[in-house]
Amino acid sequence: MEDLIAKLKEEIITQLNLEDKTPADIQTDAPLFGDGLGLDSIDALELIVLLEKNYGLKLDKPEDGRTVFYSVGSMAEFIQSKKK
Amino acid sequence: MQRRVVVTGMGIVSAIGNNVEETLKSLLGSESGVSKISILQTAISATHPAAEVKKTNEELRAAGHLPEGNFYSRTTLLGMIAAKQALSSAKIANVKSLRTGFISATSVGGMDRTEIFYDEFLKDNSRGHLRDVITHDCGESTEAIAAELGISDFVDTISTACSSSANAIMMGAKMIRQGHLDRVIAGGTDALSRFTLNGFNSLMILDRLPCQPFDENRRGLNMGEGAGYLVLEAHDNPGLDEKEIFGELTGYANTNDAYHQTASSPDAKGAVMAMTQAMQMAGISPAEIDYINAHGTGTPNNDLTEETAISKIFGERIPPFSSTKAFTGHTLAAAGGIEAVLSLLSIKHGIVFPNLRYEVKMKEFDFSPVTELKKQKLDHVLSNSFGFGGNNSSLLFSRWN
Amino acid sequence: MAMYIRSVSCISPQQSFGAAVLPEEEISFTGNKMNAVEPDYKTHLNIPSARRMSRLIKMGVCTALDCLKESGVSVPDAIIAGTGLGCMEDSEKFLASLITNNEQTLSPTSFIFSTHNTVAGQIALLLKCNNYNFTHTHRGLSFENTLMDAQLFLNDNPQAQVLAGASDEVTETSFKILQRLGAVKKENSADDIRSSVSPGTIAGEGSAFFLLNNSADEHALAKISGITTFSNPETESEIFSNINKFISEHHLSSDDLILYGINGDVRSDAIYNEVRKKCFDKSYAGYFKHLCGEYHTATAFATWLSALILKNQQVPGYMLINDIDEIREVNRILIFNHYKGREFALLLLEKC
Numbered sequence: 080m081e082d083l084i085a086k087l088k089e090e091i092i093t094q095l096n097l098e099d100k101t102p103a104d105i106q107t108d109a110p111l112f113g114d115g116l117g118l119d120s121i122d123a124l125e126l127i128v129l130l131e132k133n134y135g136l137k138l139d140k141p142e143d144g145r146t147v148f149y150s151v152g153s154m155a156e157f158i159q160s161k162k163k
Numbered sequence: 164m165q166r167r168v169v170v171t172g173m174g175i176v177s178a179i180g181n182n183v184e185e186t187l188k189s190l191l192g193s194e195s196g197v198s199k200i201s202i203l204q205t206a207i208s209a210t211h212p213a214a215e216v217k218k219t220n221e222e223l224r225a226a227g228h229l230p231e232g233n234f235y236s237r238t239t240l241l242g243m244i245a246a247k248q249a250l251s252s253a254k255i256a257n258v259k260s261l262r263t264g265f266i267s268a269t270s271v272g273g274m275d276r277t278e279i280f281y282d283e284f285l286k287d288n289s290r291g292h293l294r295d296v297i298t299h300d301c302g303e304s305t306e307a308i309a310a311e312l313g314i315s316d317f318v319d320t321i322s323t324a325c326s327s328s329a330n331a332i333m334m335g336a337k338m339i340r341q342g343h344l345d346r347v348i349a350g351g352t353d354a355l356s357r358f359t360l361n362g363f364n365s366l367m368i369l370d371r372l373p374c375q376p377f378d379e380n381r382r383g384l385n386m387g388e389g390a391g392y393l394v395l396e397a398h399d400n401p402g403l404d405e406k407e408i409f410g411e412l413t414g415y416a417n418t419n420d421a422y423h424q425t426a427s428s429p430d431a432k433g434a435v436m437a438m439t440q441a442m443q444m445a446g447i448s449p450a451e452i453d454y455i456n457a458h459g460t461g462t463p464n465n466d467l468t469e470e471t472a473i474s475k476i477f478g479e480r481i482p483p484f485s486s487t488k489a490f491t492g493h494t495l496a497a498a499g500g501i502e503a504v505l506s507l508l509s510i511k512h513g514i515v516f517p518n519l520r521y522e523v524k525m526k527e528f529d530f531s532p533v534t535e536l537k538k539q540k541l542d543h544v545l546s547n548s549f550g551f552g553g554n555n556s557s558l559l560f561s562r563w564n
Numbered sequence: 565m566a567m568y569i570r571s572v573s574c575i576s577p578q579q580s581f582g583a584a585v586l587p588e589e590e591i592s593f594t595g596n597k598m599n600a601v602e603p604d605y606k607t608h609l610n611i612p613s614a615r616r617m618s619r620l621i622k623m624g625v626c627t628a629l630d631c632l633k634e635s636g637v638s639v640p641d642a643i644i645a646g647t648g649l650g651c652m653e654d655s656e657k658f659l660a661s662l663i664t665n666n667e668q669t670l671s672p673t674s675f676i677f678s679t680h681n682t683v684a685g686q687i688a689l690l691l692k693c694n695n696y697n698f699t700h701t702h703r704g705l706s707f708e709n710t711l712m713d714a715q716l717f718l719n720d721n722p723q724a725q726v727l728a729g730a731s732d733e734v735t736e737t738s739f740k741i742l743q744r745l746g747a748v749k750k751e752n753s754a755d756d757i758r759s760s761v762s763p764g765t766i767a768g769e770g771s772a773f774f775l776l777n778n779s780a781d782e783h784a785l786a787k788i789s790g791i792t793t794f795s796n797p798e799t800e801s802e803i804f805s806n807i808n809k810f811i812s813e814h815h816l817s818s819d820d821l822i823l824y825g826i827n828g829d830v831r832s833d834a835i836y837n838e839v840r841k842k843c844f845d846k847s848y849a850g851y852f853k854h855l856c857g858e859y860h861t862a863t864a865f866a867t868w869l870s871a872l873i874l875k876n877q878q879v880p881g882y883m884l885i886n887d888i889d890e891i892r893e894v895n896r897i898l899i900f901n902h903y904k905g906r907e908f909a910l911l912l913l914e915k916c
Contacts (some may be wrong), residue, residue, distance in 0.1 A: 094671070096615045119614060120426060124367060124672045131669045206667040271681065281659050288740050296741055300649055301858070302679060302703035308794060318795055319709045322650070322680035330698060337716045360653075361662045362675035419643075419688040419697040425676055436694055456836040551676070552685025554697055 088108045091151070094129045095128050108152045115150070123148060134158050169563055172253025172394030174245035174350075175504045177491045178214030178387055181226065182248055185363050187508055190516050191536065195490050197373040197385045203275075203355050211369055213323065214492025215355055216241060229311075234294045236273030237388075239304040241497075242352030245390035246308050249348055253394035254406055261345035261400060264317035266335045267305040267392075268327030268351030270496035273298030275356040292508040298555035304352060317344055324550030326417070326459070327351050328391065331560050333415045335395045345400055350392030350500030359495060360386050361499040366425060369445045374461035376486035377470065377532050379523040384460040387492020391500030395506075397497025409507040411542075414445030414559030425551050427468035434472035438545060441459040441557040445543070453541040454515050456506045457532070458549045459486020465549060470528050481530045483537060489519035499548040499556065506546040506560050511538050565715055565791060566785040567776045568916065570725070571634035573627040574868040576770035576856045578776055580729035580860050581608075582630070585871050590882040596748040597739055598768045598857040611690065616673055618653040623771035624683035624731035637725045640719045642696040643684050646682040646706035646730035648860020649738065652678035656737045674902065675807075683731055704903020706730055707861045708793050708911065714776050715791075729773030730861035742767055749828065757828030757854050758885055768857015772864035774871070778914060786874040788867075789896075790814050790912035802909065803835065807843055807900070810910045818846035821879065821894050823866050825901030826851045827858040832905040839900060848894075849885040859914050863901050863909060870897040874915045 088102035091111075095118065111116045112123070123144050130136045130147075136146055136158065147157045169518060178196025180186035189196070200208035202215050213333050218226065223240035227247065235243070246265075250258070279296035298304070305320040317338065321331045328351025335347030353359075363369050363386060370383040395412065396403065418440065420433030427434065442449060457469055466486075473481060494501055509515060518532035546558045574580040577586045577598035591601070600623060605614060609626045617625065624645065640872045657674040679685075681699035688697050696717060700709040707730035709859065714728040734742075749755060749764040757766070780787065792810050797803045810816070822844045824836040840849055856865040873879055879891045899911040 096673075098615050119423075121424070121616070121673060121676060124365070127367070128669055128671045134239075190583055276660060278663070282663060284741075285660055285663055288737075289744070293741075293745060297745070299700035300703060302648070302706075305702060306795065315795055317793070318702065319700060319705070319712075322696065322701040323684075323697070323699050324679045324681060332696075334713065335714075337720070341719055357662055358659060358675075359665065361667050361670055362672070362678075364667075365670040365672035365675055405888065417696050419685070419694050421688045421692045421694050424682070424685060424689065424729040433694060456619065550681075551679050552697070553688055554681060554685065 080155060080159065083158060084151055085153050087154055090129055090133060094125050105151060108150050111148055111150055136161050166342065167398035168336045168339050168395050168412045170393050170412065170507055171396050171403065171406045172249040173409060173504045173507060174248030174252065175391045175501055176216055176241050176245045177389030177494060177501055178216055179490050190490065193517060193519060195373060195519055197492055203357065204309050205357050205360060207360065207364065210371055211360065211364065212373060213355060213360065213385055216388055229351045235297065236298040236304060237275040237354035238269055238273055238352050239298065241354055241388065241390040242267060242304050243311060245350065245352065246312060246348055246392045249392040249394050252310055257381045258313045261435065262316045263314050264335060264338055264344045264347040265305065265309040265312060265314040266319045266321065266331045266347055266349045268331040268496045269301050269304055269307060270322060270324055270327060270353050271356060271359055272301040272304055274358045275354045278357050312348065314348065323554045324552055325498055326548040326550035326554040326556040327494055327496035327499060329546070329548035329556035330417055332393060332395065332499065332503055332558060333417060333556065336415060339397050346394060346396040347366050348392050348394050350390065351497045352390035353388055353495040355386055355388040368462045369538055370461060373520060374489055375522065376459035376461040376489055376518055377466045377525060378521050379525050381461050381463060381466060383462050384461045384488065385492040388492040389491065389494045389497050389501055390511045391497055391504045393503055393537045408563040410510050410560040411563045412558065413558065413561040414441040414447065416440030416444065417556045418563050420553035420555055422553060426464050427549060431472035431475065433553055434468055435475050435551060437555040437557040438472060438476055439549065441545065441559045445559045445561065447543055447559065449477050450480055452543050452545050453539065454509055454544045455482055455484035456502050456544060456546040457484050457486045458547040459488055461488060467525065469529065469547065470525060474528055483515045483533045485516055485518035485532045487516050502546050502548065503558060506544045510541045510544055510560060510562055513538055515539055565789055567715055567718055567788045568779055569786045569788065569871050570775040570777055570779065570783055571631050572772065572774050572785060572868050572871050573631035573634065574770065574772040574865060575602060575623045575627050576865050577601060577768055580868065581740035585876050586869065586878065586880050588880065589617060590847050594754045596753055596764065596766050597734065598766055600770050606736065616677060618677060620651050620731055621652065621677060621682055621686060623733065625686050626909055627771045627773040628687045628727055628729060631773040631775055632727060637775060639691050639693050640695065640727040641688050641721060641724035642726045643693060644698045644713050644726065644728040646700045646710035646861055647680055647683065648701065648703055648706050648732050650701060650733045651678045651682055652733055652738050653760050654678035656735060681770055704860050704907030705793050705909060707864045708791055708909045711788065711791055718778055719775065726776040727773060728776055729771065730864040731771035732769055732859040732861045734767045734769045734859065739767055755828055756849065757826055760828040761830050763831050765827055765829045765858040768859050768862065770856055770865050772868045786871040787914045787916055789914050790911045794908050796906055797908065802913040804842065807839060807910065809861050811843060813883040814912055816898060820896040820898055821848040821850055821891065823850045823852055823870065823897060823899045825853060825862065827853045835902065848891050850883045852883065860903060863899055863911060866899045866901065867911065867913065870899060870913045873897060874913060
């Protein structure tokens with residue numbers, strides 16, 4: 080799980096072009112949207128693409144993203160849960 | 164004292180018709196142009212319906228009486244046909260008899276050919292036919308059409324996403340009102356391309372079924388393609404007595420939502436401002452608006468914002484409104500021009516066109532669009548076009564007396 | 565026509581950004597491409613959304629905001645932008661992606677930022693400006709039509725402050741295509757564009773924004789007092805007829821400085837020498853595309869140059885066609901330009 084979280088942080092930085100950030104800047108359980116990293120709806124779409132391209136996982140509706148993308152931690156949990 | 168601007172000609176090509184007559188017939192018969200993609204070669208044609216003009220490029224070239232052997236993008240072909248129709252319907256025998264301009268709008272120009280070039284170019288950058296890439300830029304279709312029409316006094320291209328051709332019409336009106344030109348053919352054209360189809364798909368706002376604008380369960384938009392042009396003239400031009408005047412452009416406004424690059428604001432600020440300012444310019448109160456031809460793409464976001472704006476402005480007395488995109492799909496930059504033609508047809512024939520496939524009222528509001536053809540004398544019609552980059556435009560057409 | 569330039573900002577292949585006077589030395593180029601000297605965006609465009617912006621959008625937004633800051637106006641009444649090719653980098657990225665991925669699972673950001681009105685849209689977003697917002701994309705007249713639109717707006721709104729400008733970028737891909745089209749010189753070209761006898765030009769890029777209003781006061785840098793545009797002239801006499809009409813309407817004289825859009829392409833530069841000989845043989849002659857390269861909106865750069873010349877009353881020697889005597893006073897500058905022999909523009913600026 081730790082490895083997945085570390086990998087996810089790198090991938091998020093690349094996918095969202097967060098030029099100034101390092102994985103250390105992203106807290107695992109802090110909210111990604113709103114106050115946290117300050118991501119917006121365009122980033123949400125990019126995260127959907129990330130999930131599909133890198134993990135083969137699809138979100139049927141953008142609205143499901145609210146829970147899945149709450150934090151890096153929740154994203155990792157979602158990915159893990161789909162592996163079973 | 165600025166000159167008044169009247170409309171003496173119209174031309175239109177879209178999924179529901181290759182000219183004004185065919186278009187009207189489809190509207191009266193509630194015949195939508197949305198169907199399975201058959202002309203554009205795309206990997207997602209099985210899952211995403213669209214409103215294509217049902218003619219190949221070769222058929223469009225022939226319909227436009229254009230020479231074989233010239234390389235035209237599909238955007239140019241569509242525009243040529245509609246612009247020539249407009250000129251002819253305005254009975255303009257000699258384009259040089261008055262100061263005449265051509266202002267056209269497009270969002271991706273010749274992208275339908277550029278992507279064909281790119282298929283090869285991407286493999287090896289010495290491949291791909293250059294003729295497919297020289298029609299790429301937005302101004303190319305404008306110049307090709309202006310040259311064909313013989314117009315040279317003023318030529319311009321406007322590209323503001325989905326509000327583009329409404330803005331082109333506005334620019335034309337200003338040039339006339341301020342005395343720089345006597346008449347302008349203004350509108351826009353956009354062909355369906357893999358670029359735009361997939362672009363909108365990446366935003367997850369395409370409907371996999373025929374779209375349902377303003378419906379509570381709407382899922383998104385259907386892409387469309389086409390072209391729509393008006394001939395705008397100064398009201399005091401010579402010879403106007405012998406022409407049919409389809410209406411007067413009494414008001415217009417362009418504002419910016421300044422909320423998000425692609426989404427519109429929940430408080431509908433930009434949309435409210437655009438419609439309000441257009442009415443203010445015309446000196447017309449909300450109570451006098453007889454019909455709104457809405458932007459109504461069918462996306463959750465736009466339709467909510469637009470009904471919010473309508474509710475805020477019109478309060479207790481919501482005028483009849485409908486989205487004709489359920490017929491034509493979203494024709495992107497051409498939408499403003501196409502819907503300007505439809506708005507003028509609604510005034511001419513005294514008909515409010517139905518909002519097809521509407522079933523359930525949006526839970527936020529207590530009103531619905533018009534769902535059946537409605538015969539009614541229309542004096543003032545508002546046409547909305549809202550685009551990416553927060554660009555909001557409204558045109559107000561009034562019966563000419 | 566009458567509009568006043570209150571402030572300017574320009575990013576170009578020269579050290580133009582932030583310059584209140586024209587650089588003493590030019591950055592000279594050989595070859596066939598000039599890239600812009602871009603500022604450190606972390607300092608000058610330190611905003612979260614910059615992470616999504618391509619070079620074109622950064623150049624456009626940066627010059628627009630810088631120009632506005634210079635003017636003291638916080639929110640303009642209109643934002644009008646021009647571009648010939650728009651956001652090439654984003655368009656190319658999305659196109660490449662959709663082909664490579666066979667239209668599956670596409671990242672939306674480059675599509676969103678590929679629309680031609682992104683620069684104007686992003687400026688509005690950053691300023692929370694709900695006002696008039698247009699983008700003109702008509703080839704070699706994109707900037708001139710932008711100015712025309714600004715004039716129309718000021719006529720309808722005399723108290724307004726209009727932020728108007730134009731931007732274009734050259735990418736690796738678009739440059740490759742220019743090479744294949746024979747539009748640019750050979751890589752090792754060292755031609756002086758004033759006297760080149762080979763085809764092709766030097767590709768350039770840049771962005772320039774202007775704050776325009778009706779105030780002829782001490783803040784004004786220069787006045788824009790005339791624009792004429794025409795396209796696809798059928799004969800040379802049609803070109804001369806337009807120019808002579810402009811000369812007569814504006815009472816141009818030999819005291820004026822004419823800036824020619826010479827770009828070194830032997831196939832289309834001849835007209836500049838013809839016009840100079842027949843219409844302006846006694847006037848001072850300058851050129852500018854050796855400083856910015858050729859692109860659809862290069863006249864925005866020429867307008868920036870002209871505004872600073874008129875304000876500071878200094879004409880650097882590197883801009884003159886003939887290395888002749890010093891120009892002591894410049895009251896008016898006429899920019900005469902064409903793009904590929906298709907779109908022609910005459911743009912007149914005056915000292916305030």
